[in-house]
Amino acid sequence: MSDKIHKRMQDITLGVNDTPIALPKSVFVQATRANRLSIVGTLVNPRKQNMKAQINHLPRVWGMEDTVVGRIVDAWKFQFVFQSEESLNLVLRHGPWSFSEWMIVTHKWIPNMSHSTMKSIPLWTQIHGIPSQYLTLEMVNVIGRSLGHVSGVDFNENATRINYVRVRLDWNIDHPLRFKREFQFRHNESAILSFYYERLRNFCSICGMINHEKKECSLRFDVGEDDDDAPEDNDEDNANHGADHNDDGNQDDENPDLNENDNVKMEKKKIMKIDARLIASISCLSEAFSEKYFSLILDNDMSAET
Numbered sequence: 583m584s585d586k587i588h589k590r591m592q593d594i595t596l597g598v599n600d601t602p603i604a605l606p607k608s609v610f611v612q613a614t615r616a617n618r619l620s621i622v623g624t625l626v627n628p629r630k631q632n633m634k635a636q637i638n639h640l641p642r643v644w645g646m647e648d649t650v651v652g653r654i655v656d657a658w659k660f661q662f663v664f665q666s667e668e669s670l671n672l673v674l675r676h677g678p679w680s681f682s683e684w685m686i687v688t689h690k691w692i693p694n695m696s697h698s699t700m701k702s703i704p705l706w707t708q709i710h711g712i713p714s715q716y717l718t719l720e721m722v723n724v725i726g727r728s729l730g731h732v733s734g735v736d737f738n739e740n741a742t743r744i745n746y747v748r749v750r751l752d753w754n755i756d757h758p759l760r761f762k763r764e765f766q767f768r769h770n771e772s773a774i775l776s777f778y779y780e781r782l783r784n785f786c787s788i789c790g791m792i793n794h795e796k797k798e799c800s801l802r803f804d805v806g807e808d809d810d811d812a813p814e815d816n817d818e819d820n821a822n823h824g825a826d827h828n829d830d831g832n833q834d835d836e837n838p839d840l841n842e843n844d845n846v847k848m849e850k851k852k853i854m855k856i857d858a859r860l861i862a863s864i865s866c867l868s869e870a871f872s873e874k875y876f877s878l879i880l881d882n883d884m885s886a887e888t
């Protein structure tokens with residue numbers, strides 16, 4: 583019988599109901615002390631990120647290959663052990679970090695770290711487009727909180743020139759990123775604000791999730807043969823990205839060789855594609871989020887009809 587079969591035979595519950603074995607408190611305290619100077623994290627796209635390669639790579643990026651030890655904790659989690667609090671904080675301060683062009687989650691280790699903490703990445707987010715007459719610290723906070731949990735604000739009310747404000751959002755990696763949202767400041771006075779996520783790497787430009795690429799998106803709709811021309815991987819630069827970005831690689835220019843009917847057909851195809859994606863995007867949002875989104879669309883439709 584092979585070792586493999588012998589090993590599998592032992593995968594049974596015999597003994598699980600025996601009296602629990604109490605471990606000495608001193609050992610527990612020592613383990614806590616050993617972990618105190620460490621960062622734990624997960625990969626957001628394990629299909630594209632090799633855990634072992636990442637463990638070796640990041641300490642070199644930090645210039646700490648001789649002092650930081652990385653190890654794989656389980657299939658989803660890794661840990662970096664530091665020699666000093668200063669170097670650990672330095673790494674966290676310069677995050678969030680990425681590997682193979684995809685984000686990774688990193689947090690300072692604490693006992694009993696919650697599952698939700700391991701799902702969040704602190705993202706400094708630039709908010710562009712707040713009308714200057716409404717630009718106050720409280721307004722920035724309110725807008726930031728409408729996007730997610732705010733753990734920091736970078737805004738000086740006394741600055742002489744402000745192009746944008748920054749908020750640090752603890753972004754849940756299970757939620758889709760949004761890049762433009764309409765905000766109503768007063769009745770009949772609204773503005774579309776744009777968001778730029780600093781240090782963000784690849785994301786799906788169809789649904790906004792950061793854990794898969796566009797070609798793996800379950801919301802991808804193939805509504806025409808021309809989709810075969812779409813690029814394989816088009817997780818474009820965040821700086822150039824927006825909700826209105828034409829990300830499918832199709833040319834916007836009309837083809838002069840096509841007759842009028844062909845042009846109309848192409849135009850309809852484009853509209854169908856946009857509508858399908860819009861509906862699909864809504865369906866993947868959380869319930870509360872989609873309610874707000876639906877009401878915005880309904881408001882827009884009603885105002886367009888009047």
Ligand SMILES: [Zn+2]
Pocket residue numbers: 786787788789790791794795796798799800801
């Ligand atoms: Zn997607």
